[in-house]
Amino acid sequence: MTPAYIHIHDHIKKEIEDGKWQIGQRLPSERDLSETFQVSRMTLRQAITLLVEEGILERRVGSGTYVAGRRVQERMRGTTSFTEIVKSQGKYPSSKLISYQKKLASKTERDQLQLTAKDYVISMERVRYADQLPLVYEVASIPEKLIASFNQTEITEHFFQTLTQNGYTIGKSQQTIYAKTASDKVAGHLDVAKGHAILALTQVSYFSDGTPFEYVRSQYVGDRFEFYLENN
Incomplete structure (x- = not known):
């Protein structure tokens, strides 16, 4: 069975690829996203962390999580x-x-x-x-x-x-x-x-x-x- 955080990862990644989220756009807070996906903040954070590691998202201290641009x-x-x-x-x-x-x-x-x-x-x-x-x-x-x-x-x-x-x-x-x-x-x-x-x-x-x-x-x-x- 595929872990929940992988499903969330795939969903957000597809939304970015489909243009729902543009380069440089700020994502909702982890609290809001965890409510949207009906999972714990820990599960949501796993998905976000994986997207950050892949260079798809980036965290900015004191500001939030954004769709990353091309490196x-x-x-x-x-x-x-x-x-x-x-x-x-x-x-x-x-x-x-x-x-x-x-x-x-x-x-x-x-x-x-x-x-x-x-x-x-x-x-x-x-x-x-x-x-x-x-x-x-x-x-x-x-x-x-x-x-x-x-x-x-x-x-x-x-x-x-x-x-x-x-x-x-x-x-x-x-x-x-x-x-x-x-x-x-x-x-x-x-x-x-x-x-x-x-x-x-x-x-x-x-x-x-x-x-x-x-x-x-x-x-x-x-x-x-x-x-x-x-x-x-």
Whole structure:
């Protein structure tokens, strides 16, 4: 016998596929849905949780459960800016700057960016959005000597474009991806619950001559973003 929560899962999924619920639309509360389906809230929550895990629905802290949009995808090949990725999928990219400061490079930053103990970096902390939905919390480190002649807006709003307009040629990147859960701080910035599934990525980007120019630590909301590999 099929469990009740599976029947509810299938029913809601079909309603979404049939267009009763549109992308971005908020569903009724779990209390109201449990009354509609005449089941306990625990049973209803099982169905909703399964739909969230499948990426069909998404929970927003303090707001409710919504029909999820198509996940933003990044092809794991070459070096591409977040802005370009989001625009290529018909969405509007934006960012919120949390902090921007000049500081001496840490040991990790020196190793990743080939700097000395006397070198400074610009450390930039921000949240990136697609259609006003937070996708990623990131901290980027950039050699200060590289961008000393640029203003803050050129760096925070369209860094890759600024580089190419000033004669730099962007080359490869090295990326490492792993799974983790959202801390209190990151969860708050990304509008998810503490412990939510996160895709963590570290990336070092290089110019075509092999010089590293950016070291980024990113945390993506697992059910709003996905990476895929493409081989030649």
